[in-house]
């Protein structure tokens with residue numbers, strides 16, 4: 544495969560057996576853990592590799608991709624240098640009501656990270672979408688001076704959370720997903736009703752004030768497939784506005800949920816490589832760093848046969864990271880979970896054939912898949928990062 548170039552035809556050819564990537568971990572392979580680890584490979588290039596992990600109950604997945612599952616924790620500890628809590632630092636998790644901050648689950652995750660000498664990213668200070676705000680925020684009584692009350696709600700939250708974790712967290716997703724992919728405009732919430740677009744400015748300024756040396760990230764699911772054009776344009780417009788207004792945003796988090804909810808094998812799922820490159824050039828042209836914050840692949844429409852499916856996913860993985868990691872501004876790569884059976888995608892629309900999904904670098908038996916080898920190969924092929932781009936790394 545040529546670096547950063549993938550067509551649907553090539554992906555399917557790869558699935559038919561023409562892959563240039565070692566199928567480490569495929570059925571019958573040596574069960575010994577792959578070496579060097581993804582973090583060791585990343586570190587050799589001046590990067591970090593990490594994953595989401597959970598500390599609390601996982602709802603419909605009770606055994607969960609959590610620190611309490613020894614097999615899962617072992618995979619994460621072995622492969623990663625960096626963690627991000629899948630849910631535990633969200634406002635919904637930390638704030639059961641307006642008066643309470645409950646850090647217990649997040650603190651368990653911080654302790655796990657410390658025990659294994661892992662860095663932690665914060666996710667997130669404000670998920671600016673009515674659906675993901677706590678119900679008490681959506682129902683909040685903002686009183687007779689609503690703008691003042693809304694600003695206070697935000698600054699109290701950001702200040703308290705940032706100071707609780709302090710300098711142990713050197714990179715925060717400050718605002719998550721505020722751009723509506725359908726329109727490219729800011730989402731309307733109860734907060735914008737009183738503060739307008741200033742919601743975003745207030746949160747970034749409060750984070751900078753609490754943690755002056757922390758990397759402050761805007762995180763969103765602007766992906767490289769067709770269908771993301773309006774979303775990408777909207778995010779660039781927001782970032783330009785923030786830079787113009789002196790709002791302290793340091794980096795753009797590329798969630799990297801490849802495929803989103805779309806059918807990757809159809810025209811709507813075609814990677815737009817030239818447009819993706821332009822998008823990354825425009826973001827970095829503003830002086831922003833980049834991170835891949837939530838990588839996984841929606842394999843809903845890929846072939847049923849596990850080996851063929853894994854081959855297609857590995858080809859997508861390699862092509863995506865070959866292009867994206869060619870930007871030295873990307874220093875952190877995180878998977879949104881390492882093991883198939885705990886992926887959040889298991890809760891989405893099932894595959895038409897009813898087969899279990901395979902969205903992660905490791906399979907349901909904690910064995911590495913071709914996707915893991917593709918990530919390793921892309922990291923090995925990436926240009927070395929000569930020096931950190933920002934003081935927080």
Ligand code: G3I
Nearest residue numbers: 599600601602603604629630633666675719764798837887
């Ligand atoms: O823990 C409760 C459980 O007590 C309760 O019984 C159950 C009932 O539904 O819910 C459980 O909480 C669920 C939680 O995951 C833990 O499993 C929530 O309902 C569910 O909404 C939540 O989903 C998370 C989602 O964000 C919303 O917060 C996913 O795990 C998580 O993977 C997903 O992550 C997001 C990123 O934060 C932002 N980018 C997209 C990414 C994928 O959607």
